Amino acid sequence: MNSIELKTYRIAFQEEAYKELNQLIKSHSYSSIYILVDSNTQHFCSRFLSENIEADVKIEWIEIEPGEEHKNISTCHEIWKTLSETGADRKSLLISLGGGIVTDIGGYAASCFKRGIDFVHVPTTLLGMVDAAIGGKNGVNLDSLKNQIGVINPPQLVLVDVGYLSTLPPEEMRSGLAEMLKHGLIANAEDFFAFEDLSQFQVDKLPELIRDSIQIKTKIAEEDPYEEGLRMALNFGHTLGHAIESYHMESSSKTKLLHGEAVAIGMILALKLSVEVLKFDQETCDKASRIISTYFKPVEFSEEDISNLKTYLKHDKKNSAGNINFVLLEDIGRPKINCKVSDEQIKKAFAYYKSLSK
Structure with missing residues (x-):
């Protein structure tokens, strides 16, 4: 190779x-x-x-x-x-x-x-x-x-x-898979939907899929090495994902989550926020969210949990001038950076995430 x-x-x-x-x-x-x-x-x-x-x-x-x-x-x-x-x-x-x-x-x-x-x-x-x-x-x-x-x-x-x-144990493989799914969502629908049907997945194709995923990230990182614009697209799912990961790491009552497990939740939330903010297609949101949910167990969030997460959102590295900036999707392969999201829209996104496990 x-x-x-x-x-x-x-x-x-x-x-x-x-x-x-x-x-x-x-x-x-x-x-x-x-x-x-x-x-x-x-x-x-x-x-x-x-x-x-x-x-x-x-x-x-x-x-x-x-x-x-x-x-x-x-x-x-x-x-x-x-x-x-x-x-x-x-x-x-x-x-x-x-x-x-x-x-x-x-x-x-x-x-x-x-x-x-x-x-x-x-x-x-x-x-x-x-x-x-x-x-x-x-x-x-x-x-x-x-x-x-x-x-x-x-x-x-x-x-x-x-x-x-x-x-590696299976959960560590899934953690990495979350980032591969993210690369597909922000850059290439074909790469994302390659993971739609596990029964069709061939292990000998893994090196090629890894290389494809690396190329998506390196192409973006090369064009914007210091994260002044385009590279922020790589943070899709990470604004809430990092907050969820930090909250579960610090809270004694919560089970710690691997990075990919938290980002998977963050991506589903970001997909729904994309529907709310950028009119991303709801049917595509549902399809993509179901694929992500196939690989990751649902996590419960109470109203108190959602409220507590706001503290961690304030420390996200994409923030500027006190604003919390999200990376959302206009379509698969068309990310938009520096999106503003309301508390009410975040609550709707968590309600959508909860509905997927019913």
Whole structure:
């Protein structure tokens, strides 16, 4: 499978990706290599990566705790301490082996250490492959608020090997699927409706579908690297999705949701809001919402929950001048950014979401 050549980095696939990684290591003459993992990827994935790296310099492993609650500055501080204490310098390379949390933390830590060292992402989850490791965004959470601290800085290389997906539980695969569905909704109806009938889904087509999804994101990110306009379309479903994810992470009475699980809810809500605000076709909204609902279990929201979510909406990164901005759809493949939505319309969207589970 051919690599994707971007302005500042490459995305390489399968066996060819390891050749590109080793060529990068050789051509840059790195003084040392650090591989960042969490305890899950250390157990399930580290051996395979280590068997495929060719390097004449020392390789150090840095292990962090898994989970969204550890995606913070404290974890970065521990990484920076380890790098410093073991002699890392400006010519060191950091490879992040893991899901979106690991690559987000790794990219941010590398971008800050000694004002920036090279880094490579090796995503091991579907979410990481199609979203988190792509586009140059790296960052951490501020308490329960998602991705409030970070930088936009591209890696040297993203290595995509679908073999790592065999280590994932089903819920993690679904979490990544949410972002693939999003890419289809904002860019290409054919890509979205490819997931309409699971019985027709062929596993051997997964690398191709992943590559298609990556190309949608990279095309948008290349045109608007610093999220000044077009790139905001990638936040479809994320305004309420991030609020729902943060609320469930912080509330002791709620079950935590994976990123994709929260975004799936956010996309259904955004589809209904698109009907209310932009006259998006209701029948298409129903069809798309049913497809998303096929993959994700319904979550209950009380009136109190919906009211509490407004606090988290105020911290969304797309906001400006005190306004909460939504990405909505005029049609599939035609997103519109900076849409204003009323409280009443949000309530209608939640009522619509609830009706789907009846």
